[in-house]
Amino acid sequence: MYRSELQQLAGQAFAKGHATGNDFVLLADPTGALQITAEQVAALCHRHFGIGGDGLIRAVPTSQVSGYEQQFIEHPKAYWFMDYRNNDGSIAEMCGNGVRAFVHFLIAEGLVNLAVGQSLQIGSRAGVKEVTRLADGYAANLGPWGLIHEDQAAADSVDSMVRPSGWEQALPALSITMGNPHTVVALPDQGMLEDLELFVAPEVSPAPPHGTNVEFVVPAEPLIEDGRARVKMRVHERGVGETLSCGTGACAAAAAMRYWARGTALINDWSVEVPGGTVGVAFLANGDREDTILSGPAELVARGIISRD
Ligand SMILES: N[C@@H](CCC[C@H](N)C(=O)O)C(=O)O
Numbered sequence: 501m502y503r504s505e506l507q508q509l510a511g512q513a514f515a516k517g518h519a520t521g522n523d524f525v526l527l528a529d530p531t532g533a534l535q536i537t538a539e540q541v542a543a544l545c546h547r548h549f550g551i552g553g554d555g556l557i558r559a560v561p562t563s564q565v566s567g568y569e570q571q572f573i574e575h576p577k578a579y580w581f582m583d584y585r586n587n588d589g590s591i592a593e594m595c596g597n598g599v600r601a602f603v604h605f606l607i608a609e610g611l612v613n614l615a616v617g618q619s620l621q622i623g624s625r626a627g628v629k630e631v632t633r634l635a636d637g638y639a640a641n642l643g644p645w646g647l648i649h650e651d652q653a654a655a656d657s658v659d660s661m662v663r664p665s666g667w668e669q670a671l672p673a674l675s676i677t678m679g680n681p682h683t684v685v686a687l688p689d690q691g692m693l694e695d696l697e698l699f700v701a702p703e704v705s706p707a708p709p710h711g712t713n714v715e716f717v718v719p720a721e722p723l724i725e726d727g728r729a730r731v732k733m734r735v736h737e738r739g740v741g742e743t744l745s746c747g748t749g750a751c752a753a754a755a756a757m758r759y760w761a762r763g764t765a766l767i768n769d770w771s772v773e774v775p776g777g778t779v780g781v782a783f784l785a786n787g788d789r790e791d792t793i794l795s796g797p798a799e800l801v802a803r804g805i806i807s808r809d
Pocket residue numbers: 522586591592593594595596597598680681713737738739740743745746747748749
């Protein structure tokens with residue numbers, strides 16, 4: 501299985517990395533010569549027949565990505581483009597854990613120099629994102645979050661229904677864009693979160709037009725600690741399945757909880773606990789918009805060469 505797809509990539513160097521357990525196969529393509537097919541992505545990311553990963557990330561100059569050359573012209577500092585694919589081979593607009601792993605990979609490969617406190621602009625299908633190196637990880641400014649069905653959300657605070665696998669009833673949910681689509685469901689208690697069967701995609705109705713990632717969230721105890729709101733989250737990712745973490749999903753979950761609590765004192769700093777660790781989400785006023793900053797660790801765990809046999 502997948503033998504011929506892998507053989508086509510024989511000799512290609514790769515790294516394997518993760519950010520709070522959301523794992524990626526990382527490829528450097530400094531000349532933009534690598535044409536990766538959906539089948540090759542699925543082969544590389546396969547956990548038994550390939551390297552294994554929730555997704556694949558190709559590091560390519562923004563100027564070499566067809567359809568995104570303009571991004572580089574407008575943001576000449578965004579030299580590197582994060583070409584992200586889900587492990588089923590589908591393309592996604594953004595990956596919040598991925599962009600931290602991506603910058604870590606660029607540094608480890610010697611493709612960029614970035615000291616703690618310095619920032620780098622990264623091209624992506626969801627626009628240019630600024631990533632800052634921290635002493636213990638990275639903070640990515642993912643820009644403003646948005647409501648996918650604005651009118652209905654404003655009227656009802658929810659815009660869709662989600663039925664998890666094995667459940668008879670559907671639960672109200674709110675769809676949020678972080679560049680990629682998310683649908684967030686609040687559960688009343690932690691037991692329900694733990695019992696969810698997320699190996700099957702929850703049914704979402706109506707789903708955002710290009711599918712959605714589904715986040716289930718419960719308040720942690722204590723809810724507020726050191727001025728931060730704490731929540732626990734599990735996710736079923738579009739094009740992947742259940743993952744140990746989803747950065748844009750954590751941002752969407754915090755944005756939804758904060759939206760539901762509007763009218764009370766708004767908390768801007770959130771801590772989102774996922775099965776693979778904890779990420780921070782901060783909402784920062786930026787003129788007439790509000791930026792979403794995702795912070796957390798990123799690590800490389802292996803390097804190798806794809807073999808011929
Ligand atoms: N795990 C990612 C999101 C990856 C893309 C997602 N599956 C989609 O299709 O939108 C993250 O950390 O944000």
